[in-house]
Amino acid sequence: MEGLELTTIEVNCDGLNTSYQVGVKLVNELREPGRQISNTGYPQASVYEFLFDELDACGGTVLIVLDEVDHIDDDSLLYKLSRARSNGDIRDAKLGVIGISNDLDFRNQLSSKVRSSLCEKEVSFSAYDADELRLVLEQRERVAFHDGVLEDGVVAMCAAYGAKDSGDARKALDLLLEAGDVARESGSAVVTEAHVQKARERVQTNQVVEGIQNYSQHGKLVLYALTVLHERGETPVRTREVVDMYREVAHSEGISPVSERSVRDYLEELAQLGIASSVEYNQGKSGGKYKEHRLEQSVSAVRTGLSTLLESA
Structure with missing residues (x-):
């Protein structure tokens, strides 16, 4: 004005x-x-x-x-x-x-x-769609990259992933910059869609690691129990087996285990976070209802997130 x-x-x-x-x-x-x-x-x-x-x-x-x-x-x-x-x-x-x-x-x-x-006034902003994210990334592209460095389709792919995952412009931009890092590390003069794919895997792994690191102590113990069962080739596994392994791990750490109900809640949370998955089965009168759980993230990512816990184990 x-x-x-x-x-x-x-x-x-x-x-x-x-x-x-x-x-x-x-x-x-x-x-x-x-x-x-x-x-x-x-x-x-x-x-x-x-x-x-x-x-x-x-x-x-x-x-x-x-x-x-x-x-x-x-x-x-x-x-x-x-x-x-x-x-x-x-x-x-x-x-x-x-x-x-x-x-x-x-x-x-x-x-x-x-x-x-x-005397506040609230203004809410909806998540960006793919076209809006593409415009945002194109503006930042001119600042962060030299002309001709980005292969056709790279910005559109980052925008599409950003819109699918959260609609968060910052995360879409982080993905684009991470793709640039991947290309540089591989010695490539051009950022390709393959670099975006690898960058997305790396970003997702980092998010998993950070989520696990910020998780509660007993939540980590439940996750560690599921990881051990996964490494033994015993997953998908019923809740009872996870509870038994969790109690074994907790006792070995000198920690009083929480109730079976709490372990079930932790397994639900891990499924919501995308770190694990749970499937419910109903066998009727003969077998009743039960859930089976399995790990959905790589063991290396999970163990990195659990590194503090594992160092003390």
Whole structure:
């Protein structure tokens, strides 16, 4: 808009777990390198005072964009920002805040006083389709790759996989960049669809490993039990055999096992994550109902994810 004096400050809150840390980051975004403050050593009130002074010095309209805002464990900063002008903390600047989050429940987790003072408006964005992702990737292609490096069809394939998997532009872009890495590692001067296929396998493996590493202790033990049975060639296997192996593993680790019901719940979760699969059978009066389970990811990926557990075993 003509005549609008606008300052935009963007901060990704991934890795910044507290309002204090985000406040320090905002202050340093607004200050010259020689005037920046350290991440520790200041009272939180002082950090806010520094921030309001810098915001007022900007004047005009200041828009603060907090990406991954749900990573902040407390809502002190959001409350202070939303009340800054009414409390007299800033006088010259007009302040706006945009919070970006993939957590649809984030707003409900805020305290009532923050929701009241924010006067927020929620804008939801649907997942990208393949054509939209292709346009996004074509824009990034010109920045990340030299002309002629990408074989025809590479961008379209990355967009198609991105739309199929999640509709997340970031994941589609990660796949394209990973394909570039695969091509470079193989000594190829051109990125091909085969490189995209290999990159997708690598990305999926990394996601599996990360998911396992972040899984609960008993969930890992259940997965390890299923993995052992798989390596013995005994899968698909009934729930009872998984429970028995889990208990054996838990006792060997000096850990009190959870109930059979809990093991069943963990097996369901592993199936939902795509790490394992479960099939229910009904043999009627003669055999009753039962489930059989099998591993759906490579043993190498699973063992990498379980590396911490296996090192202590």
